Amino acid sequence: MTNDPIDIAEPEPAPVKQTLYHKGRGALANPIGRFEKIVHERDIDWNPEEDSSPKTQFLKDTTQSIIAYNNSPDVGFNASINSYRGCEHGCVYCFARPTHEYLGFSAGLDFESRIMVKEDAPELLRRELSAKKWKPQVLAMSGVTDCYQPIERKLQITRRVLQVLAEFRNPVGIITKNFLVTRDIDILRELAQFNCIAVNISITTLDATLTPKLEPRAALPKARLEAVRLLSEAGIPVGILVAPVVPCITDHEMPKIIEAAVAHGAKWAGYVNLRLPYGVKDLFEQWVREHFPDRAEKVLNRIRAMRDGKLNESKFGERMRGHGIFAEQMNQMFHAACRHAGLDPNARTELSTEHFRVPEKPEAQLKLF
Numbered sequence: 001m002t003n004d005p006i007d008i009a010e011p012e013p014a015p016v017k018q019t020l021y022h023k024g025r026g027a028l029a030n031p032i033g034r035f036e037k038i039v040h041e042r043d044i045d046w047n048p049e050e051d052s053s054p055k056t057q058f059l060k061d062t063t064q065s066i067i068a069y070n071n072s073p074d075v076g077f078n079a080s081i082n083s084y085r086g087c088e089h090g091c092v093y094c095f096a097r098p099t100h101e102y103l104g105f106s107a108g109l110d111f112e113s114r115i116m117v118k119e120d121a122p123e124l125l126r127r128e129l130s131a132k133k134w135k136p137q138v139l140a141m142s143g144v145t146d147c148y149q150p151i152e153r154k155l156q157i158t159r160r161v162l163q164v165l166a167e168f169r170n171p172v173g174i175i176t177k178n179f180l181v182t183r184d185i186d187i188l189r190e191l192a193q194f195n196c197i198a199v200n201i202s203i204t205t206l207d208a209t210l211t212p213k214l215e216p217r218a219a220l221p222k223a224r225l226e227a228v229r230l231l232s233e234a235g236i237p238v239g240i241l242v243a244p245v246v247p248c249i250t251d252h253e254m255p256k257i258i259e260a261a262v263a264h265g266a267k268w269a270g271y272v273n274l275r276l277p278y279g280v281k282d283l284f285e286q287w288v289r290e291h292f293p294d295r296a297e298k299v300l301n302r303i304r305a306m307r308d309g310k311l312n313e314s315k316f317g318e319r320m321r322g323h324g325i326f327a328e329q330m331n332q333m334f335h336a337a338c339r340h341a342g343l344d345p346n347a348r349t350e351l352s353t354e355h356f357r358v359p360e361k362p363e364a365q366l367k368l369f
Helices: 095-105 110-114 123-129 157-168 179-192 221-235 251-263 280-291 296-305 325-341 362-364
Strands: 056-059 067-069 080-081 115-117 140-142 172-176 195-200 238-245 271-275
Touching: 095 110, 095 280, 110 115, 123 157, 140 157, 140 179, 157 280, 172 179, 179 195, 179 221, 221 238, 238 251, 251 271, 251 325, 271 296, 271 325, 280 296, 296 325
Parallel strands: 056 115, 080 140, 140 172, 172 195, 195 238, 238 271
Antiparallel strands: 067 080
16 A cells, blocks of 8 residues: 555535536536536636646545445446546546536536545445345446546555455456556455456457547556456456447447457457436537537437437436347347357356355454464
């Protein structure tokens, strides 16, 4: 654990409404949250050059529990851990952006520049796993925001959470788009001994010129493939997610992504079609018109064709895939790409809870003497 200091301030209210391009950020604006009643506007003398890229703030999250539960039939887990709220990767399409609005922030620039940090996550997890009511089950990490976003390199909260999971031998599935996951190969290898780990690397595109626009602070495609290789060679079960698939921008890359991933050691693959809940649809529409003006309408119309004429469909069973001829074409492409690469489209690593244990506390061990 590093001793380098980092400023973690108390949360500040009031998202600011903006509409200009910000270097290193995915969102082009900071629209008011859907729960807010007061809009804050810039002063008439404000100079945009003075705020061309918002500085990231790290704010203390004082939550008293770390395991969150869901009842969605569309995801492969019931319980998850999120060490951070908000994500500095800044992926413009991120479905988690609207969760920041519950904090009084914006789903736009606030989501990627005001990061809530759960400093006590490892201690909270230890307490919850030790409770008699805990039923051993697979925990997901990055079910909402990436557990290996840039600040993790310094804070190492995810690493300490994994150390707790290894102590208890509780299974965990990780989803990330950051090469930083390879830092923790030592702990992941320990979990693998008890069939308690599966890592999913999210690869959206192989185009290194597109990533800085689409996912500005995430690892470049080459680094993500290298993460797959290193994890695989270390004996850690690893697969990839082509997620999200962006119509008319990244969809054609699916076969090449899967082929490259398998060549680097991926044992399974999955995909999710782009979904744009709440304010994300407006942020994405602004983004696509800015970066791809020549095909913006085609992109948006293709999304609508898979979503009953809307930019988003939240209905369970349809929100991850959509429906219609284009959604079916995407599904066929995925299965064909898997077959060509030698993958079983339904293959997944089944994790085990049979080795779960509650480690004895030091004082309990002393009683033995």
